[in-house]
Amino acid sequence: MTTIELLKFTQSELKCFRVIAIMGNARVSAIAIRTRIAQPNVSRAITSLNDKGCLKTERSGYSTVVSLSETKHALLWRKLVLEFAHMPLDKILAGVGLEVLATICYLTLRNRKEIAKNALVSQRTAAVVLERFKRFGVIQKTTHYRVTPRFQTLSEFVIEFRHYRNQKIAMRFASDASVTWESNHEFIVECKQTLEKDGFMLTATSAFGRFGLSLFVPSSYFFYSPFVTTLRVEDVILHALLVPRRSIMPILLAWKKNERRISLQYIQRQSERYNATALLKDAVVYFETRGASRAEGYPPWPEFLQRAKEYGLA
Numbered sequence: 001m002t003t004i005e006l007l008k009f010t011q012s013e014l015k016c017f018r019v020i021a022i023m024g025n026a027r028v029s030a031i032a033i034r035t036r037i038a039q040p041n042v043s044r045a046i047t048s049l050n051d052k053g054c055l056k057t058e059r060s061g062y063s064t065v066v067s068l069s070e071t072k073h074a075l076l077w078r079k080l081v082l083e084f085a086h087m088p089l090d091k092i093l094a095g096v097g098l099e100v101l102a103t104i105c106y107l108t109l110r111n112r113k114e115i116a117k118n119a120l121v122s123q124r125t126a127a128v129v130l131e132r133f134k135r136f137g138v139i140q141k142t143t144h145y146r147v148t149p150r151f152q153t154l155s156e157f158v159i160e161f162r163h164y165r166n167q168k169i170a171m172r173f174a175s176d177a178s179v180t181w182e183s184n185h186e187f188i189v190e191c192k193q194t195l196e197k198d199g200f201m202l203t204a205t206s207a208f209g210r211f212g213l214s215l216f217v218p219s220s221y222f223f224y225s226p227f228v229t230t231l232r233v234e235d236v237i238l239h240a241l242l243v244p245r246r247s248i249m250p251i252l253l254a255w256k257k258n259e260r261r262i263s264l265q266y267i268q269r270q271s272e273r274y275n276a277t278a279l280l281k282d283a284v285v286y287f288e289t290r291g292a293s294r295a296e297g298y299p300p301w302p303e304f305l306q307r308a309k310e311y312g313l314a
Contacts, residue, residue, distance in 0.1 A: 004120060004185070004226050005097045005165050005168075005169065006120065006167065007088060007096075007098035007099045007101075007102055007158070007161055008095065008096055008098065009052075009093060009094060009097075009098065009164070010044075010045065010094060011090050011091065011094040012035070012037050012041055012044075012045045012293055013045045013048055014035070014089060014090035014093060014094055015035040015036055015045075015090045016031055016042055016046060016049065017038065017049055017054055017055070017077060018081050018089060018090060018142075018207075019034045019035055020055060020066055020067065020068055020303075021068060021077055021078040021081040021082075022082075022112060022124060024067065024068075024260050025065055025066060025068075026065070026066055026067075027060075027063045027064065027065055028042055028043055028046065028063070028064050028066065030065070030108060031066065036260060037170075038039065042158065042233070043159065043213060044076050046064075047068055050069075052072070052075050052161075052164075052165075053069055053071040053073065053074065053161075053164050053168075053169065053263055054068070054069055054071070054077065055068060055069055055074070056069050057069070058071075059224050062191070064242050068302065070173050071160075071163040071164060072104035072160040072164075072307045073157055073160040073163075073164055075151060075204035076156050076157040076160055077157055078125075079153050080153045080154055080157055083153055083216075087136065092132060092133070092136050092162070095129070095130070096119065096121050096125060097129050097133075098158055098161065099119045099120070100119045100121065100126055100129045100130065100133075101123065101133070101138070101139075101154070101158050101186055102158045102159070102161075103115055103117070103118045103119040103175075104139060104145045104146060105147060105159055105184075106159070106162075106183050106184040107154050107183065107184060107273065107275075108143075108144050108190070108275065109144055109145055110129060110143065112126050114131070114165045116180055118184065118185075120185070120226065128218060130145075133167060136152070137151075138151050138154065138286045143231060143310055146185070153163075160216045162182070162184060163179065163182060163264065166182050167179050167186045169224065170187070170189045170191075170224070172198070173189070173191075173197070173198050173224075174189070174191040174192070174193040174194065175189070176192055176193075177191040177193070177222075178190050178191065179187040180221075180243055180244055181192075181239075181242045181243060181244070183273075183274050183275075185225065185226050185227070186223070186224065186225040186227070187223075187224055188203065188204065188221055188222065188224075188239055188242065188243060189221070189222060189264070190219050190221055190243075191219060191222070192218070192219055192222055193227070194196055194220055196222070198297065199224055199226075200222040200223070200224050200233055201223050201224075201225075201229075201230070202220065202221070202223075203221050203222060203223035203231055203239040203240075204223075204236060204239045204240040204242075204243050204246070205221065205240055205246075205250050205254075206221045206222070207221075207231065207236040208236065208240075208250065208254045208309065210236075211233045211236065211257065211258050212252060212257045212258065213253055213254045213257050213311065214287070221239070221240075221243060223235070223239055225272065232271065233254075233258045233261060233262060234262055234266050234267040234271050235270065236254075236256055237251060237254055238267055238270055238271060238274070238280065240254070240277070241276065241279045241280065241283065242274065242276055248297050248298055248299070249299060249304070249307060251283070252283070252286070252298075252299075252304055253307060253308060254310055255283065255314060256286070256313045257311070257313055259287075261276070265278060265283050265302055266283070268280060272293075282294075282295035285311050286298055291304060
């Protein structure tokens with residue numbers, strides 16, 4: 001079962017988060033006074049912010065002292081608050097605002113329908129949030145939606161916060177799991193786990209055996225997504241291209257083994273979704289020119305043919 005965790009803050013949480021970013025550390029009672037929020041509600045907000053990796057707490061006598069966490073997104077939040085002290089960030093970002101913003105940061109999206117679908121919110125909700133962002137100059141639209149350059153720190157905060165949440169999901173799946181690639185809700189992890197569960201599907205070189213190319217791999221790659229439940233050969237090949245520090249030869253062999261079933265239209269569409277068109281183009285051109293044009297790391301054509309022959313593919 002895929003767990004969906006939206007990037008979501010209440011207005012009370014953002015007010016508390018902002019006050020602590022400015023004060024450095026404070027007791028719950030002081031935060032309640034500064035925010036004009038009832039102390040029990042402040043305590044609930046702090047508990048939620050602590051779970052989101054934003055704050056840390058420690059006991060001091062009979063009181064609780066709250067300070068910023070040392071996570072990257074918490075430090076970026078402080079920078080953001082100082083940069084935009086004049087703006088009502090708690091009103092701008094409350095609710096699913098960050099979720100919509102994360103979708104814009106990661107993906108090239110042209111309309112509200114695409115944003116709503118990828119942010120896992122209704123079109124009406126997406127429309128309200130987008131209008132709010134436009135009013136404050138947070139986003140702009142040309143051929144697609146994007147965050148305006150002056151809000152670069154906000155983009156960095158959203159991306160780091162998403163990474164933090166994705167890594168938490170990954171570590172619930174396997175304690176040694178490490179996110180090696182991500183695109184908003186979707187990500188690839190590397191770990192020693194071998195069994196699929198909790199929405200994590202074998203992918204990249206770990207799944208090549210399902211498509212006729214058995215390989216020894218020292219660790220496993222899994223793909224996590226709230227949008228799909230099965231992976232095609234095109235998906236696992238593209239995921240293999242996305243993994244950092246990957247060897248290109250196994251990918252070429254898997255492509256050769258499945259060349260008759262690969263839909264170029266499908267894999268190109270997926271590569272556009274993940275901003276990976278250049279990676280895919282390198283592979284396509286390599287085969288089209290029989291290695292005459294090869295990107296860095298690609299083997300000479302005779303070397304590829306020799307390896308293909310060893311696997312019974314030539």
